[in-house]
Amino acid sequence: MSKELTTARIFLQAVLPLFEELPKGDEAAKKAIKGLNGVITFRAPRGLAAQVEMKDGAITVTQGKSKKSSITLYLPTVKMLNNLFKNKGFALPLPIWGIWNLKLVNAFTKLGERLNFYMTPDPKKPMSAGETKLAATLLLFAAILGAAVVGQDGGEEAASKVPNGIAQFEIKGEPSAYIEKRQTGFRAAKGRPRDYNLFMSFRDYTTAYNMFVGKLDFMAAIPMGDIILSGSLPMAEQISQLMLKVGEYTQ
Amino acid sequence: MTEERYKKSIQLFKRAAKVVPQGIYGHFTPAFTGPMSSPYYTAKAKGCRYWDVDGNEYIDYICAYGPMVLGHNHPEVDEAADKQRKLANCTNHPGEIMVELAEHINKLIPMAEWVVFGKNGADMTNNSLLIAREHTKKRKIIMAKGAYHGTAPWTGSGHGGVLPEDREHMLEIKWGDLEGFNRLAREHRGDVAGAIFTPYHHPTWADQVMPPKGFWSGVRKTCTEEGIVLILDDVRAGFRLDIKGSHEYFGFTPDISCYCKAIANGYPLSAMVGREALRISASNCFYTGSFWASAEPMAASLATLKILKRDNAVEKMKKMGELLKTGLEEMAQAHDLEISVTGPPAIPFMTFVNADDFRKSQLFGAESMKRGVFFHPHHNWFISAAHEKKDIEKSINVADEAFKEVKRVFG
Numbered sequence: 108m109s110k111e112l113t114t115a116r117i118f119l120q121a122v123l124p125l126f127e128e129l130p131k132g133d134e135a136a137k138k139a140i141k142g143l144n145g146v147i148t149f150r151a152p153r154g155l156a157a158q159v160e161m162k163d164g165a166i167t168v169t170q171g172k173s174k175k176s177s178i179t180l181y182l183p184t185v186k187m188l189n190n191l192f193k194n195k196g197f198a199l200p201l202p203i204w205g206i207w208n209l210k211l212v213n214a215f216t217k218l219g220e221r222l223n224f225y226m227t228p229d230p231k232k233p234m235s236a237g238e239t240k241l242a243a244t245l246l247l248f249a250a251i252l253g254a255a256v257v258g259q260d261g262g263e264e265a266a267s268k269v270p271n272g273i274a275q276f277e278i279k280g281e282p283s284a285y286i287e288k289r290q291t292g293f294r295a296a297k298g299r300p301r302d303y304n305l306f307m308s309f310r311d312y313t314t315a316y317n318m319f320v321g322k323l324d325f326m327a328a329i330p331m332g333d334i335i336l337s338g339s340l341p342m343a344e345q346i347s348q349l350m351l352k353v354g355e356y357t358q
Numbered sequence: 359m360t361e362e363r364y365k366k367s368i369q370l371f372k373r374a375a376k377v378v379p380q381g382i383y384g385h386f387t388p389a390f391t392g393p394m395s396s397p398y399y400t401a402k403a404k405g406c407r408y409w410d411v412d413g414n415e416y417i418d419y420i421c422a423y424g425p426m427v428l429g430h431n432h433p434e435v436d437e438a439a440d441k442q443r444k445l446a447n448c449t450n451h452p453g454e455i456m457v458e459l460a461e462h463i464n465k466l467i468p469m470a471e472w473v474v475f476g477k478n479g480a481d482m483t484n485n486s487l488l489i490a491r492e493h494t495k496k497r498k499i500i501m502a503k504g505a506y507h508g509t510a511p512w513t514g515s516g517h518g519g520v521l522p523e524d525r526e527h528m529l530e531i532k533w534g535d536l537e538g539f540n541r542l543a544r545e546h547r548g549d550v551a552g553a554i555f556t557p558y559h560h561p562t563w564a565d566q567v568m569p570p571k572g573f574w575s576g577v578r579k580t581c582t583e584e585g586i587v588l589i590l591d592d593v594r595a596g597f598r599l600d601i602k603g604s605h606e607y608f609g610f611t612p613d614i615s616c617y618c619k620a621i622a623n624g625y626p627l628s629a630m631v632g633r634e635a636l637r638i639s640a641s642n643c644f645y646t647g648s649f650w651a652s653a654e655p656m657a658a659s660l661a662t663l664k665i666l667k668r669d670n671a672v673e674k675m676k677k678m679g680e681l682l683k684t685g686l687e688e689m690a691q692a693h694d695l696e697i698s699v700t701g702p703p704a705i706p707f708m709t710f711v712n713a714d715d716f717r718k719s720q721l722f723g724a725e726s727m728k729r730g731v732f733f734h735p736h737h738n739w740f741i742s743a744a745h746e747k748k749d750i751e752k753s754i755n756v757a758d759e760a761f762k763e764v765k766r767v768f769g
Contacts, residue, residue, distance in 0.1 A: 270714060270715075272714070272715055304714075304715035304717070305715065324375060324379060324380060324381075326379075326380035326381070326383070326387055326389055327371075327374075327375040327379070327380050327381040329387075329388075329389040329393045330368070330371050330381060330382070330387070330388040330389055330393045330394070330398060331368065331371060331372055331375060331381070332361070332368070332393065332394050335393075336389065336393065337717060337720055338715045338716065338717045338720070339714065339715035339716060339717075340390065340563060340716070340736065341563050342715070344516070348516075
């Protein structure tokens, strides 16, 4: 698997699903999609496709192109898709279908700006409690969903070292996601698994946020009870390596 | 309840976390023993027992991760160390004790024809590679996947700050795979300086693996034929399986053997011994450190090695280990739990069968610690010569209660 393709898959399978969270916790995002209903389809070579549906003030992201599209954005190369997501501001190309639905595109562009706000915060402007809450949630999901893509593509040594099983990550009592490794490969999802082999729970949103932005002494946080860690420690060690790679691919 | 039991430990740790990265780092981290449900700091220790800063008492089955081979604060060892320290410890020169200890070790270990001293096991494993490369003028080193030889980048510990180039000349086989070893030796013929292995495989987070039949004799044969320096990392097992070194236990002769842990019953010392053919190459390498010639640990070591032999301590540790293994197996069976106790009796490790995620082990460890027995959930255990039958029996009784809890939670 080429680096470009893995990066593209991270954007579609780990970054795009973050848009679902934005209207739940960000007023500007909520406002941007108010009254808009429709489906934006992203397509690129090598079978890359995902859809963003805006409906009744909520966003649903699905992989593939099973829904009827209001507007289709085709990126002629994988690299162009990556550039789209890497470019600050999420400037979109002209659609090949549905040009009359530019309102959806504009809303998506606004959502992209809000995502940037949370994912690449200005260090000089501390986030409010509410902003930290959403940022921590987004970072948690991006790390878990992205790690599964990196693991599945198999180009990293850590992927082969991850023991089979399920690792659940949560911010105490609230957002949760899990990554599952089997002989068939990796998969990840938001939500709670039926069981786990590794469980990691952050005491609160600030702890989670600080960890994902590299401001937390992880190994000190565990014995203090700021992070609850139980089960397969080798799994935690190797998945954390995959998580670190997510950032390397998308920078 | 559990947090209350370790209240002072946790308070102390919170202070530490402000001034020390990780609070407690390395293999001592409580993140691996049971966060919030295991001791963090030691207050005092004696024999096979120790007390944490909260006043909780434990029968010790980790023995400082190996060094306490005669038990904590052994009076004869401490007396020898005290006597030397009062004369001289860290000065401009080594003491006479260095020569005495070197002579003693050369007599004790049949393959040893020279010895050098350091502080930690990694001092010796790192330098053993230098000697192998100096001796052969070759580059590659063969090691086993998942083996622990210290924290140096070449060991592949997988932690921060390591570059791919640091491991450029390292080749890996699955531990015990003689065919794989021979294949690598052939493929890289003319470029393999050394092979470094532990006497048996003792990885963290996994069962221990004894050498398959013919492994050591086969490795020895290939190393001799190919001109590869065979290095034994006996840091963890040395002086617990055989007073003359673990290679005697397994019946082979390495070219270099590295020791630490049990060599001085808790005083900081490591040693590397080698065969005559490597003496000049050993002399051509440069190794030293601020405290490497300190006399006190050498006095402690000489006393430790003499006591181990006098008291036939290796045999006692074996017997106590066998007693513990049998007791654990019987208790587990009584609770309809399937366990596996692997490794040599003096360095056992218990895991639950088909429980690779260690959740049962973590609960078992926490429940045992709560009742005064320190069974590590992830790392092999150590028996010392200070463990008596009554300690083993008490530990088995505690294990009975811990197994009951494991059964209740996991079914």
